[in-house]
Amino acid sequence: MRIRMILGMPLIVAALISCKSGSNDKGKVKGKPPVSVDVIVAADSDFSSDIEVNGTVLSEEMIELHPEISGRITYLNIPDGAAVKSGTILARINDADLQAQMQQQKVQLDMAEKTELRLRQLLAVNGIDQATYDAALSQVNLIEANIGVLNAQIDKTIIKAPFSGRLGLRLVSEGAYVSPATVIGTLQQTDRIKIDFSVPEAYESLVKIGKTISIRTNGSSENLTATINAIEPQINTATRNIRVRARLNDGIISPGAFVKVFFSEKITGIVIPTNAIIPDALSNQVVLVKGGKAVFRNVETGIRTIDAVEITSGVQTGDSVVVSGVLYVRPNGDVKIKKGMK
Numbered sequence: 001m002r003i004r005m006i007l008g009m010p011l012i013v014a015a016l017i018s019c020k021s022g023s024n025d026k027g028k029v030k031g032k033p034p035v036s037v038d039v040i041v042a043a044d045s046d047f048s049s050d051i052e053v054n055g056t057v058l059s060e061e062m063i064e065l066h067p068e069i070s071g072r073i074t075y076l077n078i079p080d081g082a083a084v085k086s087g088t089i090l091a092r093i094n095d096a097d098l099q100a101q102m103q104q105q106k107v108q109l110d111m112a113e114k115t116e117l118r119l120r121q122l123l124a125v126n127g128i129d130q131a132t133y134d135a136a137l138s139q140v141n142l143i144e145a146n147i148g149v150l151n152a153q154i155d156k157t158i159i160k161a162p163f164s165g166r167l168g169l170r171l172v173s174e175g176a177y178v179s180p181a182t183v184i185g186t187l188q189q190t191d192r193i194k195i196d197f198s199v200p201e202a203y204e205s206l207v208k209i210g211k212t213i214s215i216r217t218n219g220s221s222e223n224l225t226a227t228i229n230a231i232e233p234q235i236n237t238a239t240r241n242i243r244v245r246a247r248l249n250d251g252i253i254s255p256g257a258f259v260k261v262f263f264s265e266k267i268t269g270i271v272i273p274t275n276a277i278i279p280d281a282l283s284n285q286v287v288l289v290k291g292g293k294a295v296f297r298n299v300e301t302g303i304r305t306i307d308a309v310e311i312t313s314g315v316q317t318g319d320s321v322v323v324s325g326v327l328y329v330r331p332n333g334d335v336k337i338k339k340g341m342k
Contacts, residue, residue: 034334037325039289040272042315047271049303049310050264051206055197055215057248057257061163061189067093067178068156076174078185084161091184093157102150109143116140165189188255193248195226197261198241202304206265207231207244213263215246217253223262224251267303270311276323277301277309286315287322287329289337294322294329 065078071093078090116136123133168186172178195215199207209231214223225248232243246261253259278285283298299314315321320337322329329335 032334034292034336035294035325035328036336036338037287037289037322037329039320039337040276040323042270042272042311042319042321043317044268045271046266046268047303047308047310048264048266049203049206049305051199051203051262053197053199053261055195055259055261057253057255057259058194058196059165059188059190059255060192060194061165061187062255063162063187064183065090065159065185065187066180066183067091067159068180069093069153070177070179071095071157072177073172073174073184076170076172076184078167078170080167080169082167084165084167084187086161086164088161089158090161090167091159093159093178095154095157098150098154098157102147102154105143105147105150109140109147112136112140112143159184161187163187163189165191190255193253193255194229195246195248195259195261196243197246198236198239198243201235201240201242202301204235204242205302206263207242211263212249213246213261215248215253215259215261217257217259224253225249265303267310269302270315270317271308272311272315272321273323274304274307274309276321276326278326286311287326288315289320289322289335292334292336294331294333294335296331 073091074094075089075092077088084090116133116139119128119133119136122128123130165187166189168188170185172182172184178184207228209228211228213226213228215226216223226246227249228244228246230245235242272286276286277299278287278296280298284301285296286299288295288297297314300312302310302312304310322335325335
C-alpha cells in the first residue's frame, strides 16, 4: 500500500499543476481589436456653395388709406388700379360744420383787429391804460389760434396720396360713413420693387450689401437679378435666420408674389463630408486619427451643402479625418485606417 501511494503522488501533483495552468488561461482577457475606419486627408480645396431660399416681393412703399376723422364721404377719387401723383386728393369728409366755425372765427377776428387798432391809437396819446390795450391784443391772438386749430381739423377731412404710385381696388362708395378704422383703398409704389428673404445664420458670410442675386417667380424659367441693399443686424433667436432685403434691378413682378432666391459663393478652404460631423449640444466635433488613436476635436463650421461642410477652425491641413465608422470609435481608442482619400 505504501508503494502505491508514493507512486500515485507525482500523478496528483501533475494533475494539480494542469488544473492551475488551465485556470490561468481562462482568466486572460484578449484586447479589443482596433476599429476600422475610412479617412480623408484635410486639404484646402475650391468649394462652391449654391443657396436657394424662398422670398416675398414687396412694394418699395405700400399703405392702406384711412381717414383721420369720422364722417361722411362727400368726394371720392379712387379709380381702381389708377396711377396717381403725390398730393392728389383722393377723398373728402364732410366738413360743413368746420367751415361754419371757420367763418364765425374770421368775423370775430375782423372785429378784434379793428378794436385792437383803435385802442392802439388811443394808447399812443395816453387815452387808455396799457392793460386795456393788452386785453384787446390777446383777443386777436386767441382768435388766430382758434383759426389755426380749425385749419388743422379741416386738413384732416382731406385724404391725399402721400407718394406717387398705383391705387388698389376702391373699398367704399361716395356717401359712406367712415371712421379712422375704415380702409378706403390701398396705394403702392410699384416702380421700385424689393424682395425680402431669410437665410440660415450659417450662410451669414455669403450675405453682403451690394451682392447680386438671382430670383425666379413660380411658373417662370427666366431669372431676374436683384441687389442686396439691407441686412437685419440681429439674428432671429427663434429661427436662427437672418432677414435680408434686396432691390429688383430689372423686370416687373407683382407685389406679394412668391419667388425663389438663388445666390452662390466660391471659396477656398477645408471641406469634409457632412457625415464626418458629430453634432453636440455645445459644439460640433470630428474624429481625427493621430498615431493610431481616435482624437475627438471641436470644430467650427461655415458654408454647408447637402453632402459637404466647410471647416473654419479645429482641423488643419494634413489632418486625417474619419469619414466612416465615426459612431464606433471612442476617445483615445485604437483605430485602423482601411482606406485613405484626398
